[in-house]
Amino acid sequence: MLEENRGRLLIACPDRQGIVAAVAQFLYEQSANITASDQYSTDASGGTLFMRIEFHLDGLEAREQSLCNAFSSLAAEFHMAWQYAPARQRKRMAIFVSKELHCLQELLWEWQSGQLNTDIALVISNHDDARNLVESLGLSFHHVPVNAENKAEAEAKQLALLRDAQIDVAVLARYMQILSPSFLAHYPNRIINIHHSFLPAFIGRNPYGRAYNRGVKLIGATAHYVTEDLDEGPIIEQDVTRVDHRYDAHALRIAGRQVERAVLARAVKWHLEDKVIVHENKTIVFA
Numbered sequence: 001m002l003e004e005n006r007g008r009l010l011i012a013c014p015d016r017q018g019i020v021a022a023v024a025q026f027l028y029e030q031s032a033n034i035t036a037s038d039q040y041s042t043d044a045s046g047g048t049l050f051m052r053i054e055f056h057l058d059g060l061e062a063r064e065q066s067l068c069n070a071f072s073s074l075a076a077e078f079h080m081a082w083q084y085a086p087a088r089q090r091k092r093m094a095i096f097v098s099k100e101l102h103c104l105q106e107l108l109w110e111w112q113s114g115q116l117n118t119d120i121a122l123v124i125s126n127h128d129d130a131r132n133l134v135e136s137l138g139l140s141f142h143h144v145p146v147n148a149e150n151k152a153e154a155e156a157k158q159l160a161l162l163r164d165a166q167i168d169v170a171v172l173a174r175y176m177q178i179l180s181p182s183f184l185a186h187y188p189n190r191i192i193n194i195h196h197s198f199l200p201a202f203i204g205r206n207p208y209g210r211a212y213n214r215g216v217k218l219i220g221a222t223a224h225y226v227t228e229d230l231d232e233g234p235i236i237e238q239d240v241t242r243v244d245h246r247y248d249a250h251a252l253r254i255a256g257r258q259v260e261r262a263v264l265a266r267a268v269k270w271h272l273e274d275k276v277i278v279h280e281n282k283t284i285v286f287a
C-alpha cells in the first residue's frame with residue numbers, strides 16, 4: 001500500500017461508550033478509509049481505552065494539518081492523549097553498541113532485508129570493534145570513548161551527534177554504559193534497550209553470571225524503554241529459552257544471544273511502526 005497516503009492515530013483516554021464509533025465517524029467524514037484498527041480497554045466500566053488506527057487518505061500530506069486540527073476537537077471531547085504519525089515518515093535511528101555485536105548485526109540484517117522501515121543515521125560506540133562492520137555497509141560510525149572521568153563530555157558529544165542527525169529513536173544494542181537522566185530527558189520513551197535477562201530478574205550488570213550461580217532453567221531477554229531506573233523502564237518485548245545444569249556462564253551467554261537479537265528486533269520493529277503505547281510504566285503493543 002502507498003505509504004504516503006497512510007496515517008496512524010494512537011489514542012489513550014478514559015473509556016466510555018461511543019469512542020471507537022466517534023473516531024471511525026470522524027475518519028469517514030474526512031474521506032479516510034480505515035485499514036487497521038485495534039483497541040484495548042483496561043475496564044469497560046471506567047478504565048482506560050487504548051486505540052491504534054491506520055487509515056488511507058488520498059493526498060494525506062496536504063490534508064493532515066487540517067485533519068489533526070479537526071481531530072483535536074474530538075480529542076478534547078473525550079479527554080484523549082493522542083499522537084498522529086504519517087507512515088511516509090521513516091524514523092531516523094541511531095544504534096549504540098559496545099563490544100558484543102550480535103544485536104547490532106541483527107538490526108543491520110533486518111534493515112538490509114527491508115524488515116525494518118527506518119533510516120539508520122549513525123552507529124555510536126564506546127569501543128572501536130564495530131567500525132569495520134558498520135562502515136562496510138556505508139553507514140556512519142562514531143567512536144566516543146566513555147569512562148567515569150569523561151562521562152559528561154562523552155554524552156555531550158553523543159547528544160550533538162543525535163541532534164545533528166535528527167534522530168527519532170535510539171537503540172542500545174548491548175551498549176554497556178548507563179545513560180544519565182539529562183541525556184534521557186532529550187528522548188523520553190524513544191530509547192530502547194535490550195537487557196540480557198528476563199526482567200525483573202537479574203537487573204544490572206552480569207546477568208548471565210548471576211543466572212549461572214542461581215542455577216536457572218530458563219534464561220531470557222527483555223527489550224524496554226530506557227529510564228533513569230536501571231533496566232526498569234516500560235517493557236516492550238520479552239522471551240526465554242531453556243537451559244540446564246550443563247550450561248556454564250559462557251554457554252548461557254551464547255544461548256542468550258539468539259533470544260536477545262530476536263526480542264530486540266521485534267521491539268524495534270513495533271516501535272518503528274507506531275504499534276507501542278506507553279502508559280504508567282507499562283506498554284500496550286498492538287502487534
Ligand SMILES: Nc1nc2c(c(=O)[nH]1)N[C@@H](CN(C=O)c1ccc(C(=O)N[C@@H](CCC(=O)O)C(=O)O)cc1)CN2
Nearest residue numbers: 175176177178179193194195204205226227228230231
Ligand atoms: N539510564 C539507563 N541507562 C542504561 C540502561 C537503563 O536501563 N537505564 N540499560 C543499560 C544496559 N544495561 C543492561 O541492559 C547495563 C549496562 C551497564 C551496566 C553497568 O553497570 N555498567 C558499568 C557502569 C557503567 C556506567 O556507570 O555507565 C559497570 O559495568 O560497572 C548495567 C546495566 C544501558 N544504559
